[in-house]
Amino acid sequence: MHKVVIPIGPQHPALKEPESFSVTLSGERILAFSARLGYNHRGIEKACEERTYLQDVYLTERICGICSHTHSTAFVQAVEEIAGLVIPERASYIRTIIGELERIHSHLLWLGVAGHEVGFDTLLMYTWRDREIVMDILAQVTGNRVNYGCNTIGGVRRDIDPSQTKDILKAIDTLEERTKYYIDIATKETTLIERLSGVGKLSKIDAVTLGAVGPTGRASAVDRDVRRDDPYAAYDKLKFKVVTDDHCDVYGRALVRVGELMESYKMLRQALKEMPEGPLTVKAPRKIPAGEATSRYEAPRGECFHYVKSNGTDKPERVKVRAPTLANVQTVAKMLEDGQLADLPIVIAAIDPCFSCTDRITLIKRSGSRGPAKRMSWEDLHTYSIDWYRKKGLDFTGLNEKLKKWI
Amino acid sequence: MIRPGKMIKQVLGSLFKKPATTEYPFHKKTLDVPARFRGKLKFYPEKCIGCNQCVRDCPSNAIKIRKVADKVFEADIDLGKCIYCAQCVDSCPKRALEATCEFELASIDREKLKVTFRDNTKIAPTK
Ligand code: SF4
Ligand code: SF4
Numbered sequence: 411m412h413k414v415v416i417p418i419g420p421q422h423p424a425l426k427e428p429e430s431f432s433v434t435l436s437g438e439r440i441l442a443f444s445a446r447l448g449y450n451h452r453g454i455e456k457a458c459e460e461r462t463y464l465q466d467v468y469l470t471e472r473i474c475g476i477c478s479h480t481h482s483t484a485f486v487q488a489v490e491e492i493a494g495l496v497i498p499e500r501a502s503y504i505r506t507i508i509g510e511l512e513r514i515h516s517h518l519l520w521l522g523v524a525g526h527e528v529g530f531d532t533l534l535m536y537t538w539r540d541r542e543i544v545m546d547i548l549a550q551v552t553g554n555r556v557n558y559g560c561n562t563i564g565g566v567r568r569d570i571d572p573s574q575t576k577d578i579l580k581a582i583d584t585l586e587e588r589t590k591y592y593i594d595i596a597t598k599e600t601t602l603i604e605r606l607s608g609v610g611k612l613s614k615i616d617a618v619t620l621g622a623v624g625p626t627g628r629a630s631a632v633d634r635d636v637r638r639d640d641p642y643a644a645y646d647k648l649k650f651k652v653v654t655d656d657h658c659d660v661y662g663r664a665l666v667r668v669g670e671l672m673e674s675y676k677m678l679r680q681a682l683k684e685m686p687e688g689p690l691t692v693k694a695p696r697k698i699p700a701g702e703a704t705s706r707y708e709a710p711r712g713e714c715f716h717y718v719k720s721n722g723t724d725k726p727e728r729v730k731v732r733a734p735t736l737a738n739v740q741t742v743a744k745m746l747e748d749g750q751l752a753d754l755p756i757v758i759a760a761i762d763p764c765f766s767c768t769d770r771i772t773l774i775k776r777s778g779s780r781g782p783a784k785r786m787s788w789e790d791l792h793t794y795s796i797d798w799y800r801k802k803g804l805d806f807t808g809l810n811e812k813l814k815k816w817i
Numbered sequence: 818m819i820r821p822g823k824m825i826k827q828v829l830g831s832l833f834k835k836p837a838t839t840e841y842p843f844h845k846k847t848l849d850v851p852a853r854f855r856g857k858l859k860f861y862p863e864k865c866i867g868c869n870q871c872v873r874d875c876p877s878n879a880i881k882i883r884k885v886a887d888k889v890f891e892a893d894i895d896l897g898k899c900i901y902c903a904q905c906v907d908s909c910p911k912r913a914l915e916a917t918c919e920f921e922l923a924s925i926d927r928e929k930l931k932v933t934f935r936d937n938t939k940i941a942p943t944k
Contacts (some may be wrong), residue, residue: 461876462873462874464874464876464904465874465875465876465904466876468876468900468902468904469876472900532824532828533824536824536827539837542837546851549851549854550851550852550853551853552853553851553853553854553855553903553916554854554855554901557900557902559855559902559903559904562907567907568853591827594823595823595824598819598820598823599820599821599822599823599824600819600820600821601821603819810925810926810927813925814925814926
């Protein structure tokens with residue numbers, strides 16, 4: 411049969427973020443798959459170098475809209491390590507609690523998205539309704555549904571008071587009951603089991619070779635979790651099980667995530683009970699002494715890695731971020747080998763990708779020129795992008811005025 | 818028991834329940850904005866000492882403090898640039914800034930997003 415290469419994206423109705431995939435097909439069967447990132451590059455690492463450490467906390471928080479606490483915690487942990495700050499115990503518990511609440515909202519979100527990708531929209535509606543419970547709790551505790559603004563260098567900015575503790579516990583009870591219901595559905599609803607079993611197979615050996623992290627790896631029986639292996643915040647004091655599964659397919663990834671939800675509820679209960687009284691912050695210097703540090707954080711999607719290098723001023727010299735999706739995206743090609751085209755959306759969705767958080771570089775190819783790389787200043791890039799769109803017939807100059815006329 | 822249609826009971830039950838969503842913007846009363854919400858900023862000119870700590874810590878350059886007379890300050894806040902982190906509120910040693918619960922701030926005119934807070938009792942408006 412003929413080989414057909416289909417490009418998907420960078421703009422495609424099925425994609426929530428711009429990214430580009432190329433699929434080689436023989437009939438319905440996938441022969442090869444490749445992904446090209448770089449459509450969401452926002453220059454965050456560079457922007458970090460031009461802001462103070464305190465401002466960077468808010469900037470790194472905005473790397474991801476779903477795991478915002480992940481990135482800000484990973485960043486402040488690295489900065490605190492360089493500065494030799496030990497945060498108060500209460501602050502480390504609060505970081506853990508917000509982190510676990512974030513995991514709950516992220517996993518419930520994933521469950522809904524996965525349902526949607528396989529045409530089980532009922533599941534989407536119910537999980538997203540239940541997700542509102544945890545979103546409300548996050549808003550109540552931190553002030554916002556996303557971008558909680560909870561971290562600061564040397565501790566946390568918001569306390570959890572007794573009435574909030576009560577509300578969180580109540581919410582956990584409801585959510586636990588709902589999660590049990592979803593586990594019941596996941597293990598007994600034949601349509602779901604049949605649809606997800608055997609789809610997107612990733613053997614343990616492949617998962618290890620390709621460096622899969624988080625639930626993607628754990629569903630292929632890779633027993634790794636930063637929370638247990640390299641504890642940060644208050645995780646060394648919490649009792650929890652690292653959920654793994656040996657289905658090695660999308661079904662396994664779903665089971666791992668619902669299993670992790672149950673562990674999160676347990677952890678939250680323990681953390682809320684054992685959280686000691688005390689101050690929330692230690693005083694942090696504005697100028698961080700020269701040094702470097704790395705920091706790891708178990709994001710809902712897997713290990714998130716930050717590297718910070720300081721030079722003694724109030725701004726970092728270098729900040730490097732590796733989001734979990736970058737580690738997982740390579741596995742998708744393996745999972746799709748010999749798969750069906752119709753399985754592509756769910757297999758991609760099963761790693762719970764976050765492409766905006768992953769993009770660290772954009773390559774601009776100048777056709778025909780093979781000379782050395784060219785350095786472009788900010789202004790050059792700006793003009794380049796405006797010209798690029800103009801050539802395609804899109805002119806954004808005076809957009810505000812035009813908009814005003816329409817509205 | 819393994820069988821299809823596991824959710825049918827729940828789905829049918831929902832037919833007789835109130836919708837989980839709120840008809841925003843028609844029913845605003847049902848929206849609870851949490852007390853810790855970080856919305857539009859409020860500036861108390863009488864408390865400000867012009868130390869500029871808020872300006873220094875603002876991640877998005879959204880706030881400017883202007884001296885208009887001896888010990889009288891005005892604040893220009895660009896609501897379009899502000900990311901509502903309330904760091905300025907935390908940085909202010911005099912509690913001259915406060916995050917309110919106001920969140921309906923959208924506008925299609927950028928100029929309208931630039932607000933100036935001033936103490937009208939002390940000085941005639943400059944603009
Ligand atoms: S809330 Fe944050 S972004 Fe807005 S003015 Fe204050 S510090 Fe700046
Ligand atoms: S930090 Fe407070 S006192 Fe200082 S300039 Fe800003 S508003 Fe005024």
